[in-house]
Amino acid sequence: xxxxxxxxxxxxxxxxxxxxxxxxxxxxxxxxxxxxxxxxxxxxxxxxxxxxxxxxxxxxxxxxxxxxxxxxxxxxxxxxxxxxxxxxxxxxxxxxxxxxxxxxxxxxxxxxxxxxxxxxxxxxxxxxxxxxxxxxxxxxxxxxxxxxxxxxxxxxxxxxxxxxxxxxxxxxxxxxxxxxxxxxxxxxxxxxxxxxxxxxxxxxxxxxxxxxxxxxxxxxxxxxxxxxxxxxxxxxxxxxxxxxxxxxxxxxxxxxxxxxxx
Numbered sequence: 001x002x003x004x005x006x007x008x009x010x011x012x013x014x015x016x017x018x019x020x021x022x023x024x025x026x027x028x029x030x031x032x033x034x035x036x037x038x039x040x041x042x043x044x045x046x047x048x049x050x051x052x053x054x055x056x057x058x059x060x061x062x063x064x065x066x067x068x069x070x071x072x073x074x075x076x077x078x079x080x081x082x083x084x085x086x087x088x089x090x091x092x093x094x095x096x097x098x099x100x101x102x103x104x105x106x107x108x109x110x111x112x113x114x115x116x117x118x119x120x121x122x123x124x125x126x127x128x129x130x131x132x133x134x135x136x137x138x139x140x141x142x143x144x145x146x147x148x149x150x151x152x153x154x155x156x157x158x159x160x161x162x163x164x165x166x167x168x169x170x171x172x173x174x175x176x177x178x179x180x181x182x183x184x185x186x187x188x189x190x191x192x193x194x195x196x197x198x199x200x201x202x203x204x205x206x207x208x209x210x211x212x213x214x215x216x217x218x219x220x221x222x223x224x225x226x227x228x229x230x231x232x233x234x235x236x237x238x239x240x241x242x243x244x245x246x247x248x249x250x251x252x253x254x255x256x257x258x259x260x261x262x
Contacts, residue, residue: 017081113234
């Protein structure tokens, strides 16, 4: 991935959830000279985090009084957990100093289906938990940016495994995915250039058909292609033009040759 030009500022950044996305993000930000505080729910993972320069915290957001006072003394809080419970986020925001800037990794699942490409102003499913959590964050005094991520993949989360021994519905529907490297690049650029009070769709440029893409993904692993069920489901095509324009961001992983990255 192309390195992002840094400014002269290094930040204290707390990453809530050092998992599939949060841990590689923490590693890259440490390498860039930022002070990184990272949370995990696993005692064993604390040693791993410390070994790569992360200040580790054992935090369970669903606990009534999580040990997060020092963790929340930071410049930027990146929320990278897929938790769908609302109350823990309300409690988190209530205890967050108003000077802390927030990045929340939401999902394109918050959008209602549409026959037209979906941009950041499209109608939301207001009952979706991520949509409610977004609103909790945006209603706070904290400067915040919401990233609505498409389906996430890399070599550890290989799409060729998703439909192994399963039936693929809606084969003519279109794929909305984003590679881990592009997720990291987007978050880094938001922090580096201090881009706040925005909402971004984060999705690769290409939208191949589900049948073609997942057949290729299975082949890349040497697995048989998924079984096909021609039943149609709702349609979504995620429009990523705003994030490319606002952040001057170029997606590095193309779904046309994704095999090179998994």
